[in-house]
Amino acid sequence: MFLSQSAKYALRATIYLAENGVGPHLSRDIAEALNVPAQYLAKILQDLARNGLLISAKGRGGGFRLALPPAQIELLSVVRAIEGERFGEGCALGLPDCSEEAPCALHNAWKALRGDLLGMLQGTHLSELPKGSSLIR
Numbered sequence: 001m002f003l004s005q006s007a008k009y010a011l012r013a014t015i016y017l018a019e020n021g022v023g024p025h026l027s028r029d030i031a032e033a034l035n036v037p038a039q040y041l042a043k044i045l046q047d048l049a050r051n052g053l054l055i056s057a058k059g060r061g062g063g064f065r066l067a068l069p070p071a072q073i074e075l076l077s078v079v080r081a082i083e084g085e086r087f088g089e090g091c092a093l094g095l096p097d098c099s100e101e102a103p104c105a106l107h108n109a110w111k112a113l114r115g116d117l118l119g120m121l122q123g124t125h126l127s128e129l130p131k132g133s134s135l136i137r
Contacts, residue, residue: 002117007082009036010044014053014078015133018070018126024055024063044082051081070126079121088118 003011012034017023027045031038045064049056055067066073080087091098092110100107 003079004083006040006044006047007079009034009041010048010078010082011075012036013041013045014048014066014073014126015129017054017064017066018073018129019131023065024057024061025065026063030064048078048081051077053078053081066126071128073126074122075124075126076118076121088114 013030016030016034017025027042028038030045031041034041045054046056048054049064049067053067053073054064056062056064076087091104092106092114093104095104098104098107
């Protein structure tokens with residue numbers, strides 16, 4: 001869809017952390033619970049920590065936990081930590097010169113869809129998601 005596999009895993013991991021207490025949680029335990037590749041998820045969790053969304057602690061009793069309360073973490077911040085700050089910008093077809101003045105064939109449709117997607121991600125916090133939803137697929 002619109003999100004990379006990394007962004008999807010990041011969302012699933014942060015939802016998992018929000019639902020499973022203050023932590024810390026080992027990356028391998030999160031990966032096992034979500035049925036995702038452990039090494040891949042470990043890199044994603046480090047990216048989330050570098051972007052201030054998670055706190056990482058090494059050693060005995062270490063692991064990952066949310067850096068902020070779930071009510072203060074928007075889904076858009078999780079996605080942008082992985083996809084980059086420019087997530088949602090740009091042409092749907094990847095054209096460098098797509099604009100209002102020189103639109104591509106998908107410009108207007110993408111503009112509306114992008115606005116809805118970004119609005120949903122920005123307007124939704126981890127705390128607002130239904131508890132107990134399946135994170136495993």
